[in-house]
Amino acid sequence: MRKSLIGILLLSIVIIGIALPIGFSAQSNSKVISYGETTYNNQEYKSIVDNFFNQQSGVDVKNVESKIITAGEVNKVASKFTQKTYTSDQIFSSALVDLSDQGNIKVTVDKSKITTITADMYISALKSAGINHGHVYVTSPITATGESALTGIMNSYEAATDVTIPENVKQAANNEIYTESEVVQKDNVSAQDLNKLVDDVKVTVQNNNITDHRTIVNIIENYTVNNNIHLSNSSIENLATSIGGVQSVQGDVKNYSNQVTQIVGDNASGFSLDGILSKLGL
Numbered sequence: 001m002r003k004s005l006i007g008i009l010l011l012s013i014v015i016i017g018i019a020l021p022i023g024f025s026a027q028s029n030s031k032v033i034s035y036g037e038t039t040y041n042n043q044e045y046k047s048i049v050d051n052f053f054n055q056q057s058g059v060d061v062k063n064v065e066s067k068i069i070t071a072g073e074v075n076k077v078a079s080k081f082t083q084k085t086y087t088s089d090q091i092f093s094s095a096l097v098d099l100s101d102q103g104n105i106k107v108t109v110d111k112s113k114i115t116t117i118t119a120d121m122y123i124s125a126l127k128s129a130g131i132n133h134g135h136v137y138v139t140s141p142i143t144a145t146g147e148s149a150l151t152g153i154m155n156s157y158e159a160a161t162d163v164t165i166p167e168n169v170k171q172a173a174n175n176e177i178y179t180e181s182e183v184v185q186k187d188n189v190s191a192q193d194l195n196k197l198v199d200d201v202k203v204t205v206q207n208n209n210i211t212d213h214r215t216i217v218n219i220i221e222n223y224t225v226n227n228n229i230h231l232s233n234s235s236i237e238n239l240a241t242s243i244g245g246v247q248s249v250q251g252d253v254k255n256y257s258n259q260v261t262q263i264v265g266d267n268a269s270g271f272s273l274d275g276i277l278s279k280l281g282l
Contacts, residue, residue, distance in 0.1 A: 030099035031059055032159045033066040034152025036091035036140070040068050045092070045141035052139040053096045056108055064096070067159060069152040077151050077174045082182065086148070092140040093149035097156035099264055101135035109146070110139035116181050117146035120195045125150055128202070128246045129165060129173035130257030131157055133264045147181040150174055163259045166252040172245040179242040183235045197223055198243065205247050216240040 033053065039045040050061045071086040078084050093114070105126055107119040122136065131154075138149050150173065154165055180198060184191050201219050210216060217240040224231055231239075 030134075030160055031064045031096065032156035033061060033064050033094065033096045034069050034149075034156045035066060035094045036148070036152070037068050037070045038089050038091045039094050039141050040066075042141070048141040049094045049139055052110055053137055056110075056137050057096060057098055057135070059096065059098060061096070065159060067152065067155055069148070069155065073155075074148045074151055077171070078148070078178065080171060080175070082178055091148060092142055092144045093146050093152065094139060095149050095153045095156060096137040097134055097153060097160055098137070099134040099160050102133070105132050106135045108135070108137045110137075113140040113143055114138055114146035114149075115143050116184055116191065117149070117177060118191045118195060120199075121177065121180055121191065122150065122153070124195060124199055124202075125173045125176045126153070128176055128253070129154060129169050130253040130260070132257065133260065134160075145181055145185075147177050150177045157260075161260050161263050163256065163263060165256055166249070168249050169252050169256060172242075172249045175242045175245050179238050183231065183239065187231050187235050189229060189231060193227070193229055197227070197229060198239065201239075202243055202246060205243055206250065209247075211244065211247055213240055213244055216244050 035046065035049065039049055053059060053061050069091060071088045071091050074091055075085050078086070105123055107122040107126075109117070109119045109122070117138075119138075122138065126132075126136070134157075136153055138146060138153070140146070151170075154170055154173070158164055176198070180191075180194055183189060184194055197220070201216070201223060204210070204219055205216060210219075217236055220231075220236050220239055220243075223229070224236070
């Protein structure tokens with residue numbers, strides 16, 4: 001009886017596997033590295049980055065799919081928010097996305113190399129894009145702000161899940177990163193304090209479905225006064241625009257997040273026959 005039931009269960013699992021969305025096959029491809037093109041084209045730089053990924057994640061990078069993030073891709077994003085343009089020898093930041101690491105989104109940043117963007121900033125921006133799963137590792141072979149890494153991270157998520165992030169959602173998340181980076185450097189405010197401000201204001205805006213720019217400005221101004229944070233008027237305006245942009249794409253964010261959750265699930269570690277039998281009391 002038990003053998004017959006096991007046979008039926010195994011057949012059911014095979015059928016389920018066939019019926020799952022194509023993106024679910026990313027379980028065998030749940031790790032993707034995005035290399036900045038400057039890093040990828042320099043063997044010494046690439047080795048430094050690979051060593052960080054190996055040591056921090058325990059992943060053998062030789063068996064991991066990789067993507068190259070070019071200056072053109074970064075400029076396409078950055079030009080919408082800043083006056084910065086990058087050349088092909090200026091794209092260093094690299095990231096490993098590991099979807100097999102379950103639970104809430106986690107980010108490990110090489111603080112010795114990434115000078116401006118913190119782990120919490122990446123987490124906040126990724127959540128703004130509807131990304132809530134996996135573990136992200138970010139580094140660079142030389143010191144870099146880390147702001148361009150988000151483009152590679154999101155590209156890696158698309159490769160790992162086979163789900164495209166809506167362009168307006170990408171823009172909103174990148175705007176958040178670039179704006180925070182600019183404010184940290186311009187106003188000399190701590191990255192931790194600024195990230196807490198952005199997270200708290202986003203929660204208030206989302207909970208109350210606030211879209212009016214002036215109202216968001218007022219919320220930020222009240223927050224800075226109550227928490228003794230000094231920001232220029234232009235920084236407050238830019239932050240309000242960024243947060244408003246995130247709020248305006250919430251519908252698309254939820255749709256994207258739902259698609260990824262269906263593929264990745266709350267536990268993407270795969271099926272366990274022992275676990276299934278245990279739950280059935282067998």
